[in-house]
Amino acid sequence: MISIKSKREIELMRTAGSIVYQTHQHIKPMIKPGANILDIDTEAEKFIISKGAKPSFKGYEGFPNATCISINEEVVHGIPSNRKLKKGDIVSIDIGADYKGYHGDSAWSYAVGEIDDDKKHLMEHTEKALWEGIKQVKPGARIGDISYAVERYANEHNLGIVRELCGHGVGNHLHEEPDVPNYGMKNTGPILKEGMVIAIEPMLNLGSDDIVVEDNDWTITTLDRKPSAHFEHTVLVTKDGYEILTGE
Numbered sequence: 149m150i151s152i153k154s155k156r157e158i159e160l161m162r163t164a165g166s167i168v169y170q171t172h173q174h175i176k177p178m179i180k181p182g183a184n185i186l187d188i189d190t191e192a193e194k195f196i197i198s199k200g201a202k203p204s205f206k207g208y209e210g211f212p213n214a215t216c217i218s219i220n221e222e223v224v225h226g227i228p229s230n231r232k233l234k235k236g237d238i239v240s241i242d243i244g245a246d247y248k249g250y251h252g253d254s255a256w257s258y259a260v261g262e263i264d265d266d267k268k269h270l271m272e273h274t275e276k277a278l279w280e281g282i283k284q285v286k287p288g289a290r291i292g293d294i295s296y297a298v299e300r301y302a303n304e305h306n307l308g309i310v311r312e313l314c315g316h317g318v319g320n321h322l323h324e325e326p327d328v329p330n331y332g333m334k335n336t337g338p339i340l341k342e343g344m345v346i347a348i349e350p351m352l353n354l355g356s357d358d359i360v361v362e363d364n365d366w367t368i369t370t371l372d373r374k375p376s377a378h379f380e381h382t383v384l385v386t387k388d389g390y391e392i393l394t395g396e
């Protein structure tokens with residue numbers, strides 16, 4: 149069952165989403181060569197709590213931290229550690245906030261200082277793939293329309309699509325129905341209705357789409373060790389289109 153949110157629930161989700169967006173803006177200036185990623189995680193957690201929310205990821209299926217911080221070949225679910233960012237890295241930070249039981253979920257990839265052209269290509273086109281997906285959202289459209297738009301755009305730009313992971317419904321659970329895959333066919337899958345909330349989140353690789361799970365049982369990396377990027381917004385289906393809950 150895909151839940152339809154009430155007015156009250158949508159208000160809570162707007163607040164949760166706004167806290168996620170503000171947390172990204174708050175930690176962005178910390179992303180520079182030499183930064184310790186655990187410090188970024190700690191600061192994000194403090195900020196989320198200061199806004200009256202809780203970090204959605206901490207304790208989720210045992211995840212140890214407030215944020216997922218994934219560097220270069222790490223696709224998602226990087227665990228914050230004392231590792232330091234280096235010039236030329238790209239770092240994907242995934243943040244969730246739980247405000248009075250309702251979640252917002254947004255990941256963004258950031259450049260650490262100057263990055264090479266391959267990484268610029270990857271970041272630019274993974275973000276644009278997200279927007280291609282978001283543009284499909286309106287009542288009557290289907291999940292497959294989003295999936296197809298993301299896949300087509302990724303293929304046009306020669307990026308590998310991580311297929312094992314996908315977007316999802318969001319509400320009073322961080323992950324709800326439906327799945328929102330980053331590949332698929334138009335006119336297939338669940339039909340979107342006003343009041344549904346979904347997270348759209350392309351995870352695209354500069355190289356092949358093959359991934360492996362690291363020994364910590366969380367972190368997913370590309371098999372060929374080439375970089376991966378991740379952009380995600382939580383999006384509400386409105387009467388005639390969409391509203392991004394984790395945006396400005």
Ligand code: MG
Binds near residue numbers: 253316347349
């Ligand atoms: Mg998500």
Ligand code: MG
Binds near residue numbers: 242243253254255
């Ligand atoms: Mg996320």
